[in-house]
Amino acid sequence: MAGKTALAQFRDRIGLTRDVRRIVYVYLAAVLVFAAGEIVHPGFARLDSIAAILTVASFVGLVAAGQTFVVLIGGIDLSVPWVLNAAAILLVTSSLGEDGRAVYAVLITLAMGAAAGLVNGVIIAYLGVPAVVVTLAMNGIMEGLTLGLSGGMTCDSCASYAPPVVQDAVHGSLFGFPTALILWIVVIAIVSFVLSLTTFGRKTYAIGNNAKASYLAGINVRLSTVLLYALSGFFAALTGILLVGFGGQASLGMGDPYLFQSIAAVVIGGVYVLGGRGHYLGTTAGAVTLVALVSVLLAMNMPDYGRNIIYGVVILILLLLYGREEKQE
Amino acid sequence: MSTEAAIERRRTGRLSHFLGQNVGLVLALAMLVMAVVLYCAVYWVEQAALPGMFELTSTVNNTMSLVLCGMGQAFVVVTRGLDLSVGGVMDLANALAAVHIKDTVGSMVGWSLIILAIGAALGLVNGLLVAIGRLQPILVTLATLSIYQGLAIRVLPQPGGSIPPVYSSVLVNPNGPSALVYVLVVALIWYAFRRSSLGVAIFALGNDEQAARANGIDTVRAQVAAFTLSGLMSGAAGLFLAATATAGDATTGNGFTLSSIVAVVLGGMNLFGGRGSGIGVIAGAFVTTMIVNILFFSNIDPLYQSFYEGLFLVIAVVLGALISRLMRRRS
Numbered sequence: 001m002a003g004k005t006a007l008a009q010f011r012d013r014i015g016l017t018r019d020v021r022r023i024v025y026v027y028l029a030a031v032l033v034f035a036a037g038e039i040v041h042p043g044f045a046r047l048d049s050i051a052a053i054l055t056v057a058s059f060v061g062l063v064a065a066g067q068t069f070v071v072l073i074g075g076i077d078l079s080v081p082w083v084l085n086a087a088a089i090l091l092v093t094s095s096l097g098e099d100g101r102a103v104y105a106v107l108i109t110l111a112m113g114a115a116a117g118l119v120n121g122v123i124i125a126y127l128g129v130p131a132v133v134v135t136l137a138m139n140g141i142m143e144g145l146t147l148g149l150s151g152g153m154t155c156d157s158c159a160s161y162a163p164p165v166v167q168d169a170v171h172g173s174l175f176g177f178p179t180a181l182i183l184w185i186v187v188i189a190i191v192s193f194v195l196s197l198t199t200f201g202r203k204t205y206a207i208g209n210n211a212k213a214s215y216l217a218g219i220n221v222r223l224s225t226v227l228l229y230a231l232s233g234f235f236a237a238l239t240g241i242l243l244v245g246f247g248g249q250a251s252l253g254m255g256d257p258y259l260f261q262s263i264a265a266v267v268i269g270g271v272y273v274l275g276g277r278g279h280y281l282g283t284t285a286g287a288v289t290l291v292a293l294v295s296v297l298l299a300m301n302m303p304d305y306g307r308n309i310i311y312g313v314v315i316l317i318l319l320l321l322y323g324r325e326e327k328q329e
Numbered sequence: 330m331s332t333e334a335a336i337e338r339r340r341t342g343r344l345s346h347f348l349g350q351n352v353g354l355v356l357a358l359a360m361l362v363m364a365v366v367l368y369c370a371v372y373w374v375e376q377a378a379l380p381g382m383f384e385l386t387s388t389v390n391n392t393m394s395l396v397l398c399g400m401g402q403a404f405v406v407v408t409r410g411l412d413l414s415v416g417g418v419m420d421l422a423n424a425l426a427a428v429h430i431k432d433t434v435g436s437m438v439g440w441s442l443i444i445l446a447i448g449a450a451l452g453l454v455n456g457l458l459v460a461i462g463r464l465q466p467i468l469v470t471l472a473t474l475s476i477y478q479g480l481a482i483r484v485l486p487q488p489g490g491s492i493p494p495v496y497s498s499v500l501v502n503p504n505g506p507s508a509l510v511y512v513l514v515v516a517l518i519w520y521a522f523r524r525s526s527l528g529v530a531i532f533a534l535g536n537d538e539q540a541a542r543a544n545g546i547d548t549v550r551a552q553v554a555a556f557t558l559s560g561l562m563s564g565a566a567g568l569f570l571a572a573t574a575t576a577g578d579a580t581t582g583n584g585f586t587l588s589s590i591v592a593v594v595l596g597g598m599n600l601f602g603g604r605g606s607g608i609g610v611i612a613g614a615f616v617t618t619m620i621v622n623i624l625f626f627s628n629i630d631p632l633y634q635s636f637y638e639g640l641f642l643v644i645a646v647v648l649g650a651l652i653s654r655l656m657r658r659r660s
Contacts, residue, residue, distance in 0.1 A: 130601070132411060133594060137640075137643045140639030143635045144632070144639060147632040147635070152632050260471065263471060273468055307479070308478050309476050312474070312476035316469070
């Protein structure tokens with residue numbers, strides 16, 4: 001008991017609040033996973049291997065940025081998979097693989113993602129319909145539109161490649177760092193700044209803690225909600241562009257893994273799922289931990305079903321751990 | 330004047346009270362009638378005849394899985410939760426059925442019961458995690474969905490296995506709409522549930538958890554029971570899915586997580602818990618199938634199917650939200 005108090009005093013002295021502590025735990029978990037990987041599969045924690053894992057994690061992390069925004073106000077975005085997939089296909093079909101059309105294609109794709117999120121936000125904020133249902137329906141709508149308009153990926157332009165500029169941009173490196181990773185670091189900086197140091201960020205936390213009180217305090221809750229869902233759609237579309245730049249071509253179903261992974265990253269990152277608590281910095285660590293864990297399992301030749309099961313078990317364990325911390329304090 | 334007016338007022342009061350309590354059910358039934366009429370019209374235009382026994386049979390047989398898992402979802406939605414693992418439980422039940430059910434009475438009955446028990450057990454796990462672990466239903470069932478899907482692929486890595494024809498014809502008789510009996514059974518299950526003390530407890534929990542607890546209701550037990558019922562119904566849905574396909578596939582159940590929520594919403598259940606009717610959910614399940622049929626006969630590219638499902642889901646929830654807002658303003 002005395003030890004615990006001493007520990008608590010120490011915690012207070014170095015100024016770690018519970019929320020900060022959670023983020024630190026998640027980074028420690030990421031390091032542990034890399035260490036475990038090195039033991040199971042020597043060479044796992046080499047620099048180039050780490051860079052490859054971080055690049056893959058950046059895709060999850062970017063989707064999870066949008067997911068973090070909506071989870072912070074107690075929402076959820078289940079429309080991520082097909083907004084992402086539609087974005088990837090829209091990029092190749094609108095650019096036709098030509099560099100000259102790349103800027104136009106990227107802009108129209110990002111606008112499409114933001115628009116899908118905007119519609120989600122408007123229905124959720126102004127009609128009071130649960131986010132789960134609206135975004136689930138939006139996922140179906142985007143899936144049907146993508147399949148229908150592309151004729152099940154049989155259209156002539158569907159086989160186009162991403163413009164070489166986009167491919168080079170994703171594959172390239174700057175100062176020895178992969179570009180995707182640098183983009184992610186920039187996004188981390190911007191999102192952290194927005195969440196921690198702007199009124200918009202403060203409003204987001206306020207709404208997540210108590211929407212009614214925020215409304216009474218003069219916050220335009222509906223407008224913020226709409227913006228946050230639009231941002232989630234924007235980030236899903238951005239990830240779609242990066243993925244198609246990374247792989248060269250778009251395919252059906254490429255967005256499917258990102259729903260589970262983005263939510264998992266948010267949960268592992270210690271963002272409170274009822275909103276109002278947590279930070280994108282935690283989510284980023286969550287994304288790295290998750291992707292590193294998957295890589296370890298791949299290195300161990302774990303079959304698909306085993307990965308599915310371990311995914312689920314890891315999330316349950318983390319949920320239980322965080323729940324327990326909640327009760328103690 | 331006074332007594333007559335009072336009686337009149339009470340009468341309209343009672344009617345609007347009934348409508349207010351059952352607005353979802355009434356809307357769901359109205360939607361079902363509209364869907365059937367539209368289906369008949371489209372069918373008439375295409376085939377110059379009205380749909381007959383064959384169409385009824387195939388519609389009922391194709392909808393049974395959705396009726397069952399929709400009803401399972403309904404039990405959880407009443408508690409204010411959502412069960413995303415429905416598809417995973419169906420996958421596992423489907424895979425187990427295709428691998429183990431052999432052409433003997435003992436095997437068919439025995440394994441059916443075992444699979445139903447496994448379904449209930451999977452639901453029980455969800456319920457315990459949610460109620461005792463005090464975790465968010467959506468996250469718990471998202472995690473267990475992944476686990477159950479993994480187990481299903483472990484049981485049946487490749488689509489295959491087989492379902493004895495006798496088994497299929499008992500569950501989904503292709504020669505007549507005898508599966509309507511099962512629809513009736515599901516409706517009776519809902520009526521029994523609604524009148525049981527467990528039903529009262531689950532509805533009370535969905536309306537106001539603290540008030541329910543203050544009135545001596547064991548809310549943990551009610552929540553666990555709701556998820557267990559959902560698992561049981563999803564297990565049954567997986568059996569019907571296997572019987573319809575006459576073979577197994579560990580992934581065909583995946584889409585039913587969305588479909589079950591669509592059926593619940595079209596059935597007029599309140600997603601904020603405590604309100605709604607399982608009868609509406611049965612109607613909602615049939616509306617979902619009718620939408621697919623109508624699209625088919627309207628020569629709409631089946632690739633657009635999920636677009637229309639999503640669109641109808643949005644329209645239904647938006648209409649529901651607007652109507653309940655209107656009713657609240659009037660009262």
